[in-house]
Amino acid sequence: MTKKLYIKTYGCQMNVYDSERMSDVLAAQGFSSTEVAEDADLVILNTCHIREKAAEKVYSDLGRLRAAGGPDGRLIAVGGCVAQAEGAEIRARAPFVDIVFGPQTYHRLADMVERATRGQAVVETDFPTEAKFDHLPGATPGRHGHTAFVAVQEGCDKFCTFCVVPYTRGAEYSRPAQAILDEIRALASQGVREVTLLGQNVNAYHGAAPAAGGGAGGAGPDGDWTLARLSRAIAAIDGIARIRYTTSHPRDMGGDLILAHRDVPELMPYLHLPVQSGSDRVLKAMNRKHTVADYLKVIDRLRAVRPDMAMSGDFIVGFPGETDADFEATLQLVERVDYASAYSFKYSPRPGTPAADLGDQVPEDVKSERLHRLQDLLSAQQRGFNARMVGRRLPVLLERPGRHAGQMVGRSPYMQAVVVEAPADAAGRMVEVDIDAVNSFSLNGRIAGGEWSPRPLYPASPAVAATPVAGSGL
Ligand code: 5AD
Numbered sequence: 396m397t398k399k400l401y402i403k404t405y406g407c408q409m410n411v412y413d414s415e416r417m418s419d420v421l422a423a424q425g426f427s428s429t430e431v432a433e434d435a436d437l438v439i440l441n442t443c444h445i446r447e448k449a450a451e452k453v454y455s456d457l458g459r460l461r462a463a464g465g466p467d468g469r470l471i472a473v474g475g476c477v478a479q480a481e482g483a484e485i486r487a488r489a490p491f492v493d494i495v496f497g498p499q500t501y502h503r504l505a506d507m508v509e510r511a512t513r514g515q516a517v518v519e520t521d522f523p524t525e526a527k528f529d530h531l532p533g534a535t536p537g538r539h540g541h542t543a544f545v546a547v548q549e550g551c552d553k554f555c556t557f558c559v560v561p562y563t564r565g566a567e568y569s570r571p572a573q574a575i576l577d578e579i580r581a582l583a584s585q586g587v588r589e590v591t592l593l594g595q596n597v598n599a600y601h602g603a604a605p606a607a608g609g610g611a612g613g614a615g616p617d618g619d620w621t622l623a624r625l626s627r628a629i630a631a632i633d634g635i636a637r638i639r640y641t642t643s644h645p646r647d648m649g650g651d652l653i654l655a656h657r658d659v660p661e662l663m664p665y666l667h668l669p670v671q672s673g674s675d676r677v678l679k680a681m682n683r684k685h686t687v688a689d690y691l692k693v694i695d696r697l698r699a700v701r702p703d704m705a706m707s708g709d710f711i712v713g714f715p716g717e718t719d720a721d722f723e724a725t726l727q728l729v730e731r732v733d734y735a736s737a738y739s740f741k742y743s744p745r746p747g748t749p750a751a752d753l754g755d756q757v758p759e760d761v762k763s764e765r766l767h768r769l770q771d772l773l774s775a776q777q778r779g780f781n782a783r784m785v786g787r788r789l790p791v792l793l794e795r796p797g798r799h800a801g802q803m804v805g806r807s808p809y810m811q812a813v814v815v816e817a818p819a820d821a822a823g824r825m826v827e828v829d830i831d832a833v834n835s836f837s838l839n840g841r842i843a844g845g846e847w848s849p850r851p852l853y854p855a856s857p858a859v860a861a862t863p864v865a866g867s868g869l
């Protein structure tokens with residue numbers, strides 16, 4: 396009899412990827428996924444520790460799960476970053492939790508489930524010496540539509556003073572290029588056309604180059620690969636039409652990566668590049684190791700090679716010691732960059748991080764007021780950005796049926812949902828769309844041309860195109 400698995404994912408895209416890989420691991424043990432928590436023999440909460448709210452939600456969800464009940468012998472597991480940070484304390488607050496496991500141990504889930512079934516309390520929050528990626532099965536066929544996440548890098552050595560990531564995800568690690576290329580080739584053969592390369596510091600990627608001749612493992616003669624080099628190789632994989640990567644750090648935006656945005660048309664002209672604050676004083680206190688000018692210079696260089704480059708970012712308001720003048724500087728930076736979209740948060744003191752112990756914490760009402768003002772400005776910019784799409788021709792990757800019969804929804808290069816009239820079997824096709832209208836959550840348009848590709852799909856394209864993007868109408 397197959398057992399049922401329910402996973403709830405909190406937080407970032409890396410967690411979404413991890414949850415998919417957890418179900419791949421457990422599929423090999425006879426688990427199939429369910430959307431109904433009460434039916435599940437195994438419930439996993441894949442948690443996020445980045446801000447207090449996200450972390451506390453786990454405990455209220457655990458309480459609800461317990462009250463709702465489930466099949467006899469049901470197991471409850473808490474994975475992800477709260478598990479890593481709080482470990483055995485989770486069992487103290489919620490003793491009915493059977494398994495606690497961190498983000499670097501889920502390749503051992505089968506064994507953990509087996510031990511928990513025998514009644515053992517399982518807590519696995521170490522950072523194993525073996526790399527989890529070497530022990531994961533391939534993606535379950537059919538899991539993905541036409542877009543997929545692929546982890547290429549994990550962890551962080553930067554230690555921004557507000558952030559838990561270096562503690563929950565551990566030290567920076569880059570997967571060997573060959574393993575990534577193999578994974579993406581397999582995904583492409585299953586119909587995936589767009590990959591988002593994931594990492595907490597994805598542009599710090601420095602994985603072992605493929606061995607000469609393309610064999611697995613080992614650093615190649617030219618040393619490690621950068622993200623730019625990796626992107627060029629991914630772009631050459633048949634079927635891959637789009638590459639995105641997230642999240643980047645301004646300090647790691649190397650010259651070769653900037654030039655790749657000119658030379659590799661598959662790289663989308665849309666970059667998430669968090670800055671956190673527009674005040675050099677605050678950036679210093681955050682240990683960001685870059686200034687406002689450094690950040691703006693990166694964006695100017697990107698826009699010089701890809702004038703259509705749209706920006707996304709992350710902001711924290713109310714970092715300890717942030718004055719009105721510091722906050723005004725953040726607004727000025729936002730005005731200067733003109734974001735296509737952005738995420739902004741009130742500073743949340745996290746246990747174990749240096750900033751949590753700083754004096755001069757900003758009062759909650761000041762944080763709320765600043766967040767409001769910042770978000771008003773960012774949403775106005777986003778609305779303006781979307782409105783400017785009307786009248787433009789955008790390449791769209793069609794992904795799924797729309798709400799009404801005969802409609803399909805796809806994504807623009809800028810992640811905007813685009814609704815067009817198209818047959819359902821057009822999913823996975825890249826089309827050019829003339830944008831007619833903007834709604835709150837989507838764009839509407841008409842298909843102007845058939846299969847669109849940054850370069851012809853077949854026959855296989857050469858490794859690197861020398862010329863800037865052509866024919867995209869951008
Ligand atoms: N408080 C508020 N926001 C935070 N972030 C990270 N740590 C904190 C914190 N302690 C935000 C940053 C980061 C994003 C993923 O979450 O903006 O880029």
Ligand code: SF4
Pocket residue numbers: 551552553554555558559560561595596644
């Ligand atoms: Fe956190 Fe800074 Fe590392 Fe990003 S770079 S994960 S914000 S410590």
